[in-house]
Each structure stands twice: as structure tokens, then as C-alpha cells.
Amino acid sequence: MERRILFTIMLTSFLTPFAGSALNLALPSLGEAYGASPAALGWVLGSFLLAAIVVLLPFGKLADRYGKRRFFIMGNGIFALTSLLAAFAPNLPLLLAARAAQGIGSAMTFATSMSILTLVIPKERRGWAMGWNVAVVYTGLTLGPVAGGFLNYYYGWPSIFIVLAMIGGTAFLAARRFLQEEWYEDTSPHWDKKGAVLYGGAILLIIYGLSQLNSQPLAPGLLLGGLVLFFLFCRYELRQENPLLPITLLQGNLPFSLSCLAALLNYCGTFAASFLLSLYLQSILGMTSRSAGLILLSQPIIMALLSPLMGKLSDKYAPTKLAALGMAVISAGLAGFALTIHNLALWLMIPMLIITGTGFALFAAPNNNAIMSAVEKKHYGLAASLLSSTRLVGQVLSVALMNLILSLSWDGLSLQETLLQNLQLALLFFALLSGLGVIPAKVRQ
Structure with a gap:
């Protein structure tokens, strides 16, 4: 039964990265179908991300209260249903609404999948299971562009959403069949509704403000307002008996807090790197999108192949040491890209992609294992929610920082x-960020 539950969670974990990477190639076709601008098309991905971040932490708390199995099944069902709605959306606003609803469904699975995995798999095999789970995430990233391009070319962009609905429906049925136990962790008669509202408002303002810094004059004010609201949220949480976010846990559990910080730095320092490398291959070296995509595939393939092994190693050796080594390797790989980029040499790309792919594999599963092993059973839901939140927030920060750097101008240059x-x-800046991620990994040892 453990392997069947692992299969179900892996199927769900495959969906989101596969959907995002597949839709990237279909955005031009979507723009033609709806007559949408590039800025508007950005919200096909942004609406999903924003909705997921806002509700993720509250859903983790609610799942502890009303049952992780229930939320996991509902999340897969919502994802499958809204994928069908997106496939037949008659206009862009309805498509964006369907994508936001997809984000809500995914947040329900993000908030529960890792905690269910931790509850079901014994500690001595937990890293192995997390390694396989990370491997399917990278497999989704690898197959997404290939499958998305094929489906979009031969059957049109709606076919991508139909395939997503089929996979999501399979995950929904598998969850109903294989997840027999309901897991409750929060028996308190009250839950922190006001904290959820403050958190949601703060995250909404912060993420939207960050994403619009280069295009909206009100964005800095929205970002500042979100930071102030988040500060008020933290002060409010300190006074609650059953808070949405137990600040005292973060203060008193250094391994857990530093592991979350390492995850934030990892995603912040690496998420935009693939876009930068794609831009380099196409705009500087003059390659086609197909050829650039095939070259960049080498990195997620290495990540998918090595992640199960690294997860298994984290069951035998300190996961914090493996994660720290992973961050150092990623930093070295990104620095290598930056220092050789002016050579305009394609042959240098593959070794660097293999190095960074190895670093990702060293970091992801061991760090997930360290996070989930650092908390008591009653906090598994919170730990899983925070892990997913740091990943999504790190991705948004990475894109915002990339846009700021790419907008710089230099006198005398073409x-x-x-x-x-x-x-x-x-690339140098992101290499530095990844290098900084070694610090919390070393300190928590």
C-alpha cells in the first residue's frame, strides 16, 4: 500500500511542473486565439501562481483540521475539472479564472502531499520516497516542452488542458482508491480566520507588487503595503493560541527555519536560470527554440535520474550536508555559465548543465527530508505548506529580480x-544567491 500511495502522490506532483512547462510553448497560440498581448498572456501562468500562494498556508491548516485525505482528493478533482473548463474557455478572462481555480486545487495538494508521504513512509525510507517524488517533478519539467509542443502543433492548445484533465482525473481516482486513512492533526475548536485574511492580503499585495515593478507605477506602494500587512500578521500570530503560522516554531526550531531559508534561496537563485539560458541560446547564439530546448533538456534529465539516489543517500547520511553540497555545486555551475558566457561557445553549455543538474539533485530531496524530519508529527501539515510556499515565493522573487537586471541599460553598448x-x-547574481544558500545549510548542522 505504501508504494501505491507513493505512486498517487508522484502522479499529482508531476502535474504542476508538466502543466507550466507545456503551456509555455502554447502561449503564442493562445495569444493568437484570444488576440491577447504578451503582458496579458503572462497571467496565464501568473494567475495560477498567485492563487496558489495566497491560499496554500490556510489550506495546510484546514487540512490538519478537516482531514488531509479529503483535501488531497478535492485538490485533484478541482484541478481535473478546471482543466476541462480551461480547454473550452471562450475568452481570456474565463481562461484566467480557470487557471486561478487550478492554482487553488493545486494548493490543496501542495499542502497535503508531502505530509501524507511523511506520515505513510517510515523515517528510514523517507528520503528514498522523497527522491522519487522530486524525480517526477523534474520529469514533468522535461516532458512538458516536448509533449506541449507536440499537442499544440497537431491538436491545438486546448488539447494540453484535456491531457491535464485526464492525468488529474487519474490522480483523483487513485487517491480515492489507495488513500484509505484520514489524517487529522488539529483538534482545536477554533481556527485562525483573521490570520488567514491578513496572510492572504499580505501575500497578494507582495507578490502582485513584485511582479509589476517594471510596469505599474503603483507597484512599489502595493509591495510596501504588503510588507506592512505581513508585519502586522506576524504580530497578530504571536498573540494567538492556535495561530495559522506558529512564529514560535520558527524561532525555536533552528534546523527547520534554516532549511526553509535554504529552500527559498535555492528557488530564488535558480528558477529564472533556465529562461536566461534559453534567451542566451536563442537571442545571442541564434538557435531555434527547438534546438535550444533540446540542449536545455540535459539538465532536468540529470536531475530526474539522480534524485532517487540522492534521496536514498539522505536516509543514510546527514541530509543537511548533502543539501549544502548541492547549493555549492549549483553556485559553481551558475558561476561557470556567467564566466564563460562571453566566449559564445556552445560546447561549454552541456558540462555546466550537468553540473547544475547534479547540484539540484543533491539539494532538493535531502532538503525536503531535512524539513519534514525537523518537526513533530502535529506540524507535518504546516511544514509541507511552508515548503511549498517557499518554493512558489522563491520562483516569483527569481523572476522579479531577473526582470530588474535585464532592464538595465549600458552606455556605448549595442x-x-x-x-x-x-x-x-x-547569472553572477543568482550564483551568489545560491552560494548564500550554503550558509543556512552549514549552520543547521
Whole structure:
């Protein structure tokens, strides 16, 4: 039964990265179908991300209260249903609404999948299970562009959502069949409704403000307002008996807090790197999107192949040491890209992609294992929610920082020279961020 539950969770974990990477290639076709601008098309991905981040932490708390199995099954069902709605959306606003609802469904599975895995798999095999779970995430990233391009070319962009609905429906049926136990962790008669509202409002303002810094004059004010609201949320949580976010847990559990910080730095320092490298291959080296995609595939393939092994190693050796090594390797790989980018040499790309892919594999599953092993059973739901939240927030921060760096101008340089200069600067900055991730990993040892 353990392996069947692991299969179900892996199927769900495959969905979101596969959907995001597959839809990336279909955005031009979506723009033609709806007559939408590139900025509007950005919200096909952004609406999903924003909705998921806002509700993720509250859903983790509610799942502890009303049952993790119930929320996991509902999340898969919502994802499958809204995928069908997206496939037949008659206009862009309805498509964006369906994508936001997809984000809500995914948040329900994000908030529960890792905690269910931790509850079901014994501690001595937990890293192995998490390694396989991370492997399917990278498999989704690998197959997404290939499958998305094929489906979009031969059957049109709605076919991508139909396939997502089929996979989501399979995960829904598998969860109903294989998840027999209901898990409750929160028996308190009250839950923190006001805290959930404060948190949701703060995260909404912060993420939207960050994403619009380069295009909206009100964005800095929204970002500042979100930070103030988040500060008020933290003060409020300190006074609650059953808070949405137990600040005292973060203060008193250094391994857990530092592992979450390491995850935030990892996703912040790496999420935008694939876009930067794709831009380099196509805009600087003049490659087609197909050829660039095939070259970039080498990284997630390495990640998918090595993650189960690294997860298994984290059951035998300190996961914090493996994660710290992973961050150092990622930093070295990104620095290698930055220092050789002016050589315009394609042959240097593959070794660097293999290095960074190995670093990702060293970091992801061991760090997940460290986070879930650092808390008591009653906090598994919170730990899983925070892990997913740090991943999503890190991704948003990564894109915002990338946009800021790419918007820099340099006197005396042509457009292509400016782009090359900014690409190098961005890669160096993200290498530094990844290097900083080694610090919390070392301290928590």
C-alpha cells in the first residue's frame, strides 16, 4: 500500500511542473486565439501562481483540521475539472479564472502531499520516497516542452488542458482508491480566520507588487503595503493560541527555519536560470527554440535520474550536508555559465548543465527530508505548506529580480551587447544567491 500511495502522490506532483512547462510553448497560440498581448498572456501562468500562494498556508491548516485525505482528493478533482473548463474557455478572462481555480486545487495538494508521504513512509525510507517524488517533478519539467509542443502543433492548445484533465482525473481516482486513512492533526475548536485574511492580503499585495515593478507605477506602494500587512500578521500570530503560522516554531526550531531559508534561496537563485539560458541560446547564439530546448533538456534529465539516489543517500547520511553540497555545486555551475558566457561557445553549455543538474539533485530531496524530519508529527501539515510556499515565493522573487537586471541599460553598448552583459550579471547574481544558500545549510548542522 505504501508504494501505491507513493505512486498517487508522484502522479499529482508531476502535474504542476508538466502543466507550466507545456503551456509555455502554447502561449503564442493562445495569444493568437484570444488576440491577447504578451503582458496579458503572462497571467496565464501568473494567475495560477498567485492563487496558489495566497491560499496554500490556510489550506495546510484546514487540512490538519478537516482531514488531509479529503483535501488531497478535492485538490485533484478541482484541478481535473478546471482543466476541462480551461480547454473550452471562450475568452481570456474565463481562461484566467480557470487557471486561478487550478492554482487553488493545486494548493490543496501542495499542502497535503508531502505530509501524507511523511506520515505513510517510515523515517528510514523517507528520503528514498522523497527522491522519487522530486524525480517526477523534474520529469514533468522535461516532458512538458516536448509533449506541449507536440499537442499544440497537431491538436491545438486546448488539447494540453484535456491531457491535464485526464492525468488529474487519474490522480483523483487513485487517491480515492489507495488513500484509505484520514489524517487529522488539529483538534482545536477554533481556527485562525483573521490570520488567514491578513496572510492572504499580505501575500497578494507582495507578490502582485513584485511582479509589476517594471510596469505599474503603483507597484512599489502595493509591495510596501504588503510588507506592512505581513508585519502586522506576524504580530497578530504571536498573540494567538492556535495561530495559522506558529512564529514560535520558527524561532525555536533552528534546523527547520534554516532549511526553509535554504529552500527559498535555492528557488530564488535558480528558477529564472533556465529562461536566461534559453534567451542566451536563442537571442545571442541564434538557435531555434527547438534546438535550444533540446540542449536545455540535459539538465532536468540529470536531475530526474539522480534524485532517487540522492534521496536514498539522505536516509543514510546527514541530509543537511548533502543539501549544502548541492547549493555549492549549483553556485559553481551558475558561476561557470556567467564566466564563460562571453566566449559564445556552445560546447561549454552541456558540462555546466550537468553540473547544475547534479547540484539540484543533491539539494532538493535531502532538503525536503531535512524539513519534514525537523518537526513533530502535529506540524507535518504546516511544514509541507511552508515548503511549498517557499518554493512558489522563491520562483516569483527569481523572476522579479531577473526582470530588474535585464532592464538595465549600458552606455556605448549595442542591444545585443547589453543583453549579453545583463545575462552575465544576472547569472553572477543568482550564483551568489545560491552560494548564500550554503550558509543556512552549514549552520543547521
